[in-house]
Amino acid sequence: MTFFTEENLELAHEIIGRYPKQRSAMIPLLHLAQEQSGWVTEEAMKQIGVLVGTSSAEVLGTCSFYEMFKRHEVGKYVVNICTTMSCALLGAEELLEHAETRLGIKAGSTTSDGLFTLEGAECQAACTEAPCLQVNYRHQYRVTPSDFDQLIDELADPNNEETPRHGVLAQIRQHIPVERSVGAVHPDLVNVPPVWIEEKKEANS
Amino acid sequence: MTELGIPIPHAPGFIANKTPRIVTSRFDYEDSFTIERYEETGGYQGLRTALSKTPEAVHGEVRDASLLGRGGAGFPAGVKWGFCPPGVWPRYLVVNGDESEPGTYKDRLLMELDPHQLIEGCLIACYAIGLSQCFLYVRGEMAVAQERIAQALNEAYAAGYIGKNILGTELSVDIVLHWGAGAYVVGEETALIESLEGNRGMPRLKPPYFPASIGLYGQPTIVNNVETLSNLPWILSNGSEAFKAIGTETSPGTRMVAVSGHVKRPGVYEIVNGTTTFRDLIYGETMCGGIRNDAALKAFVPGGGSAPWFTADQLDLPFEASQVGPEGSMLGSGAIMVMDETTDIPAAALTLTKFYAHESCGKCVPCREGGTWLEQIMRRVVNGSGTKRDLDLLIEVGETICPGDFPHASNKEKGLSAVPFPYKMTTICFVGPSAFAPVHSALTLFREEFEAKVAGNSDRNYVEVTINA
Numbered sequence: 001m002t003f004f005t006e007e008n009l010e011l012a013h014e015i016i017g018r019y020p021k022q023r024s025a026m027i028p029l030l031h032l033a034q035e036q037s038g039w040v041t042e043e044a045m046k047q048i049g050v051l052v053g054t055s056s057a058e059v060l061g062t063c064s065f066y067e068m069f070k071r072h073e074v075g076k077y078v079v080n081i082c083t084t085m086s087c088a089l090l091g092a093e094e095l096l097e098h099a100e101t102r103l104g105i106k107a108g109s110t111t112s113d114g115l116f117t118l119e120g121a122e123c124q125a126a127c128t129e130a131p132c133l134q135v136n137y138r139h140q141y142r143v144t145p146s147d148f149d150q151l152i153d154e155l156a157d158p159n160n161e162e163t164p165r166h167g168v169l170a171q172i173r174q175h176i177p178v179e180r181s182v183g184a185v186h187p188d189l190v191n192v193p194p195v196w197i198e199e200k201k202e203a204n205s
Numbered sequence: 206m207t208e209l210g211i212p213i214p215h216a217p218g219f220i221a222n223k224t225p226r227i228v229t230s231r232f233d234y235e236d237s238f239t240i241e242r243y244e245e246t247g248g249y250q251g252l253r254t255a256l257s258k259t260p261e262a263v264h265g266e267v268r269d270a271s272l273l274g275r276g277g278a279g280f281p282a283g284v285k286w287g288f289c290p291p292g293v294w295p296r297y298l299v300v301n302g303d304e305s306e307p308g309t310y311k312d313r314l315l316m317e318l319d320p321h322q323l324i325e326g327c328l329i330a331c332y333a334i335g336l337s338q339c340f341l342y343v344r345g346e347m348a349v350a351q352e353r354i355a356q357a358l359n360e361a362y363a364a365g366y367i368g369k370n371i372l373g374t375e376l377s378v379d380i381v382l383h384w385g386a387g388a389y390v391v392g393e394e395t396a397l398i399e400s401l402e403g404n405r406g407m408p409r410l411k412p413p414y415f416p417a418s419i420g421l422y423g424q425p426t427i428v429n430n431v432e433t434l435s436n437l438p439w440i441l442s443n444g445s446e447a448f449k450a451i452g453t454e455t456s457p458g459t460r461m462v463a464v465s466g467h468v469k470r471p472g473v474y475e476i477v478n479g480t481t482t483f484r485d486l487i488y489g490e491t492m493c494g495g496i497r498n499d500a501a502l503k504a505f506v507p508g509g510g511s512a513p514w515f516t517a518d519q520l521d522l523p524f525e526a527s528q529v530g531p532e533g534s535m536l537g538s539g540a541i542m543v544m545d546e547t548t549d550i551p552a553a554a555l556t557l558t559k560f561y562a563h564e565s566c567g568k569c570v571p572c573r574e575g576g577t578w579l580e581q582i583m584r585r586v587v588n589g590s591g592t593k594r595d596l597d598l599l600i601e602v603g604e605t606i607c608p609g610d611f612p613h614a615s616n617k618e619k620g621l622s623a624v625p626f627p628y629k630m631t632t633i634c635f636v637g638p639s640a641f642a643p644v645h646s647a648l649t650l651f652r653e654e655f656e657a658k659v660a661g662n663s664d665r666n667y668v669e670v671t672i673n674a
Binding site for chain 2: 130
């Protein structure tokens with residue numbers, strides 16, 4: 001039942017507290033779970049259900065909709081090669097083929113050493129820098145086959161610490177200081193305009 | 206100052222130009238994303254100006270500026286704000302940072318390079334229409350943008366710009382950073398709200414209720430694009446008159462446009478709205494500098510993957526919705542994808558159709574089934590195993606998603622006259638029609654290429670079935 005570490009559980013409560021309805025924290029908590037274990041486990045979904053006040057089936061429903069949540073183990077580095085139009089016009093298919101040959105796997109699978117998962121992905125908002133790819137959702141621009149080989153060599157080096165392992169997304173988190181926080185209120189508990197609006201109305205009348 | 210037409214090293218893809226720079230003014234600085242640089246360069250002055258006025262006056266200023274939404278639909282932001290029903294509280298602001306339309310690359314730059322400008326824009330919007338909480342929804346696959354925004358939010362909270370009693374006034378607003386998790390359809394505003402509520406990101410049927418009246422948690426909700434909000438600090442600091450002095454009356458200000466594909470200098474440009482033409486962008490010396498290898502232009506997508514295609518005949522159209530619409534397409538999210546004469550058109554169209562088929566959320570049958578069939582038929586045509594019958598079948602399937610004449614551009618050579626944008630649709634949102642747009646454009650403008658691919662393949666396995674009632 002207890003999937004989250006003590007530290008992450010504290011973080012989870014902090015995140016839930018930011019939303020007027022706790023269910024909104026579902027996606028952020030799924031990210032947190034994925035950060036903890038590299039993918040989203042059944043135990044994680046069960047505990048998230050308890051935390052946000054819904055069933056684990058509901059959590060699975062949300063989790064399974066989104067591409068980034070992996071419900072099985074993936075490599076330390078997930079390499080997503082963009083294959084949508086702008087990249088396809090400038091050699092994405094050839095790059096993907098090269099990647100498959102270099103890593104010895106088909107797109108959608110993981111190398112036997114558990115280091116790399118290769119995926120053909122959709123538009124990554126770097127269209128002017130085609131062909132592009134992402135390693136754990138961090139961009140590489142205008143990638144040639146030799147750039148790709150070099151990148152794989154760098155990542156395979158066990159001393160490489162530049163790219164965090166899969167699951168770790170942003171390394172800087174938002175923290176709302178308690179003394180500055182306005183606080184989230186359930187919408188049913190509010191039916192008056194915020195003070196700065198109310199004040200002006202009084203001034204007008 | 207950066208030389209014209211030269212990419213800025215620390216701003217991937219962005220190319221500085223001599224046009225007025227409203228939202229990209231800080232991109233030249235390597236530390237553009239820090240609060241120190243932001244404050245030094247006039248940051249948070251727009252918020253101060255706003256706070257010295259009444260909320261109604263701030264709303265009026267934005268309405269007067271006729272700032273058009275930069276997300277795709279191009280609806281005036283000030284008018285959208287006015288749709289909140291009076292007397293219903295609380296109201297929320299949701300920032301749409303889920304940029305994922307094929308070809309679109311601008312919001313990520315704004316979030317990575319000038320997050321404080323976006324935050325200031327959010328605060329101005331919250332003040333103007335009484336929004337008590339703001340959710341900043343950033344696309345999941347943008348780890349760097351999430352980090353920059355988190356850092357900026359932490360700095361702005363510490364400096365007293367966000368939270369309780371902002372700058373010592375009554376304004377108290379929390380801004381919450383929310384990460385997406387990879388779903389194109391979530392860029393649609395009602396799907397974005399569903400996602401923010403912790404659900405599968407499927408769009409809600411509208412009308413009757415638009416988010417401004419019933420949105421997040423059933424409350425009035427304003428959903429604005431990142432670029433739209435990033436314009437607000439400048440508008441408040443310089444006034445709506447100065448904003449309207451740039452561009453045209455119906456399309457004022459500037460907008461960010463990404464040009465990708467077969468051009469010499471693909472890049473993101475801030476251009477003057479309404480007057481800049483596609484020719485300026487694609488052939489301009491300080492912009493893309495023409496087609497690679499000086500080849501001929503075959504076709505281009507003018508407004509993101511969903512937009513029907515244009516050819517050289519439409520190059521002189523300006524960035525003005527009222528002129529691009531009647532010509533059969535849309536400006537969308539400011540994404541131009543250029544194809545030169547060497548392009549295999551059916552294969553290029555397939556790269557877009559497979560995108561929309563993959564990204565269909567599955568709520569509406571015509572999109573879920575139709576998109577998949579379009580992709581499968583396109584695949585067999587592209588790999589040479591399609592038949593002539595398939596070309597008609599593509600149109601038949603497309604018509605179940607978009608009944609009636611689909612918009613397309615005019616073409617002198619082929620004697621085609623334009624069918625104006627928009628189309629009719631049998632789906633809730635634009636994902637379904639978007640799967641058909643590239644197929645229809647490619648088939649209408651370059652049918653001979655499709656015919657060449659299916660030439661010689663027999664249709665004999667097809668049996669016409671007629672049902673007698």
